[in-house]
Amino acid sequence: MSPARREGRSAEVRNEAGGNATIGVQGVVYGDVRYEVKSEDPPERKFWVAKNCLAGGMPRRAEELIQEVFQVGFARPPSTLANEVAFHWVLAVLGDRSFELLGHEEFGDIERARTLAADGPADDWRRALDVLLELVDCLRLQERTGRDHPERLDACFAGFDGLSESLREEIRRHLDLILTGAIQDHLDARFAEVVRRARTADRREERVWKFFEPEPAEPQPIPVREPGLEVLQQTAAAGGALLGGGALILSFALLALLSVKAAVIVGVVLVAGGGLLAFCLPSHFPKRYSAFAPRNPGPKDPDFAARVEEIVRRQFARRAPEDALRGAGWHVAMGRFRARLAEELVDLYSRPGTEPSTIEWLADWHAKKIARRWRSGELRDTRRVVKWLGVVPGAGVTAFTVLSMLWKIYQSEPRITQVAVGGFLGGALLLALGRADVHLWSRITYTRNRSEAETRTREEREAYERRVALLDDRPDDADMVRWLDYDKIYLRRLAMNQHGLANRDVVAHAVLTEAAPQARRARFSNGPPRFSAYRVWIFLFTLDGVREINVRLDFPTGIAQDQQRIEFRYDVIAAARVTEVGLRFDDGHREIILPRAERPGEGAKERRDAGPSSFILFQEFRLTLTSGEPISITVENLDGAILEDDQNRVPDDSEFTGALRILEAVAADGRDWIARARKRRDHRDHRGHAHASSNGDRP
Template sequence: MSEQVFVNDGNAYVDTQIGVLHGDAHIYQAGPEPQEQFRVAVNYLHGGLPGLARQRIRAAVLEGGLSSAEVAYHWALAVLSGRRPSDLDDEDFAALEHALSMAGDHPSGRWWRSVGVIQCFVDAVLDVGPDGRGSPDAYAQALHAHAQLPADDRLEIENHLDQFLAHLLRDGVEQRGDEHVRVERMTGERRTRVPKFFEPDPAPPVRKVPLATPPGTAWRPVAGAAAIVLLALWTLLGALSTASVPVTLLVLALLGAGGWYSGRQLVEYAYRKSRQSAKEAELTRGERAAIAQPGTMAPQDGFSDAVTAMIQAAFSSRQPADQTRDAYWQETWGLRACLHGDLVDLYARSGTPATAIAWLVDHHADDIVRRWRAHGLAGFRRDHRPAPLTSPRYLGGLAALAGAAVIATVTLLNFRFFALLLTVGLLYAAIRVGRTGVMVLYGERRRIELDTAEYQVRWAAEKVAHQRRVAHLADRPTDVEMGRWLALDLAYFKRSVMSDCRLTSHDVVTNVALTEAAPGSARARFVGGPFRHSAYTVLLFLLTEGGVRKVEARLEFASGKFVGERRNNFRYEAIVSADVKEVGVRFDDGRPRVLSDDEAYAATRTDKVVRREALMLNLVDRQKIPVLVDHFDTGTVDLLREDPDDLVRLAKDSSGISSAVRVLEAIAVEGRDWIALERNRMYRRQPRRRAVPIPPQSRQLYGSSPVQPWR
């Protein structure tokens, strides 16, 4: 299962996503502005994390003095979201009372009207008799107020209060909500944007810098050759000076010009041939020149293997489907090996995750495959072809040397012929001694020069590709959007299953929806948020008067499709126990398998077993239904801003385990009687509170007396 952690190191508050906390893992110590803290809390609420939202809104109100109808609305939602009436304790009722009273202090606007609807629903749910049955009048009044709200507000209240309202909503209301859920869950270009959430932030490209090879002892033969040349010139010019000074100066000028131009062209020709051979070795054997390795960290474990896998995947996805496939892999082998070496050298010591350079692998794969298709991989044979030794400078240099030789020969032929022979011998010896050293020194300088220019062009192309990748990910969905889509998916799935089973809201006492990462899914998260997955395993329990209907399916998150649906029914008495505990998990072919206690103990000696928390639902037929909690290892946690224990609680909250375990534990203990006992508990725990005042101008919306005190 691949994973990526997104860390936003910018401002301490980001309103569009929940991924940034406050520079400190403990919000109460950080002392943020109440309004900013409230905005972060709203993001948590919309992202499907009401527990964190409750904490932060409470802090903003009680410690920061924040007060408005909007705050009251979201606080009430956070208190009730995903919870049944029996889940609320005295502190929750006190918070709800505070929120509803706060709305009464700001009696106007959209938020106040929505709080009024929530209040009507709370009244209707809690206005029950000893048998747990509510008042039809209260239900009708709540539904009438709910119907007056805009569609988006109605849907938000329905989704957050789904567990609290249970079977209060009527079929007509649900049918309107079904269509809204069906449409809303695929809005925001979900299909194209969700995959971007799981793509890593692209690391900026690092420029290749050629690494200079130490000259070693190459200077020694060059120095020796220079000494021999000076001796030869001293011998020749000394002999010529006794015959004619003008001739001596002319020969010296011709030798200097001819040696410079012809020698330089000859050395460049030899270097070009060697560079062409080096490029040939790079293409066919994967040999490359040394480059600087930036970064001071130790090479990351597994980085090289990860790069190998990414390169293999990138070229596999681009391979031709015809008979040229074998040639494709064979002819690109050397460049693939060089690409691997470059990426490891440039990024392995910098702390950059391998996934952050996936875009760079794709960029170079595109370039190499494009050149391969155009038969351009061997373009260096044309670009680095040695210039023919027929250039005017080379021929002019040879002519100057020939002129100097002719003049010297004619002058010294009958005068000092031995000096001429000695000069020729010394020059030949200088060439033999110094040619290797000259090629090393000159070739290294030219290699650095040409490699620097080549790497500059490559870096410029990488920067353009990086900017293009950043622009592509600019509309990556926020965590809030991911959480909202998931909540809508679960609502859609529940309503779809109820429709297939011919169940209405009156037939379902309550429902439990659990999610865990599906096998083979990718996962990603923002700092402070839960992991989001590219695919989920969804378990839905519909608790009816007659028993439990369990439906399991795989949710492909980008498309919103539920596939592989499996159903099972059992009586309440079939549930033996339900608890959250640490289990041993082994991944067989990428699929997690929860081990029994004996298996986990035995496997620790031979296999690598991961310890994970899981909700274990045990049935009488020894069947076990595990739901794994997301794990947070050291590579996925920002320890400066996050508390691992808080993250585990967050993972349980986002997966539905926190609220589900209470229901399943009660059923395991009480069996079918839990329904009647639940209603009786709700009756016995009815609190008291004052009514929220409704101004006269708004009474036509709710009636003359829309709010009744809890009795």
């Protein structure tokens, strides 16, 4: 079932075109509530959203919400939720963070979670929490002593192996940045096959493309033109009929006085020529004689109309034969079909709230149907050729006969002929203004047109139901994140193998993703965007230097290609810069956030306090080596159209801020970044212990 339908909400579609997207590449925004929370919501609701954020790859947002519910006393003992809250709290604190950059605040939250679950029941959540806490304790002990402690690690691994598969997966995915050395070796050995299977599990290739498809708009019935005229049209048509009919009778009477034979011949020729002309004219003026009445006759949004026309053109172009000659014939033959379909779609769906992308499925369905008919020869209508060829002789014969008749009677009665000519011209003009010809054609074809409209509506409804059924197993946002997490783990292992590195050789690593050029995009409301293709950057930090590999990841298939690799020492880093540009929503007002380089004197605390009311449009990391070669990564790139809804919550930027903190530290401190990070944390821990001792609290 599609994610929007699971929550009982429709998908809201907005146009998003980021820096790597091109015009015409649209994005889907699901109007879902899983990431939506308000200040007045109860703690239960906030905790539910926090778990969704954690599953959706937004641990910083989850951490913030869990801290909120903890501060108001939610899940305190004897609540049965204490263990579950504590587990997710620790998971959120550690998620997408390197151990070297954990500080007093983070370890303080871990201890508060430990205390929260101290008296909780011995359930699965408690056992999973104990494994998490033991992992943290092992890492801290390993850092202080400089060596592994096999007996404690074995006990921790035994507890880990005893957890359910879903809990093991959560721990493995969220703690990828924090695990190193022997712990990482153990988990890699156990999870190598799991990662390989999980990357393509749940029919990934068959389902991922559906995530980027908007909810299809329901087909609208085609309104058939009803035979009938308005009062003014009836008046004009009646006047035109009187004038024209009177002029014709007068002309025939005068001609019959001169020659009965000539009058009979003219009458026969006029009937034949006029009939041929009436048979051919609707083909030459399809808009005037269209069987379908406009539902919205007023002016249309030009941008909407242009985008619909582009969609129709693109769908018909996809069906063109590969052969150049047949392709040229296809484009010529399809001109009228494209124009008519685009006009109908613009008329039927041009209303507020409708995005052109939601009717692309309908344009595609019509294009395929017409292509089938064209290939089978159904569209080779010989009557159409007759209509196109018959209009010239029909119009010519009719005009020549009328002029000959008028010239004949003019020679006898010039004044009366002038009256007849005036009657002909006035009658023709009034008949045209009164749309008498359209009314007569509608009466003749109404039954056939109504039957065709009913058939088309029924077929479109059947196609819509098939489309909805096809998209029913659209992957959830959590599915997309899970696949991407496993891709990162797989690509990190691939990079290590290609560089001949083991876990003990890698002090830390960072994985960044950015949208690949031409990638499709979609996101849940208040959540980060997902892309159909990524550029993935893997940085491996060793004692000797940095190994970097970047690949293009085709997300539906999980295939990585276009690989590029580079190695460099810490001392060749010339400069590093992180640029952030976004908007702030303080007091309900929008304010431009300047790039970090343009905010002098701003410290880490101030940067941290810029959230949660700030929205980062893009964040670019640029690392320059002494050789002048830059490494530039745009780790986020969103379109300002996302911000049109003031109720949209700021998407979490956990993935790239966690990795960028490592990269910034490496760029600033060079080879000494690890020792300095540990020293800074030890200093913060020392101050935290001193503060806790003075207050009688446990940090």
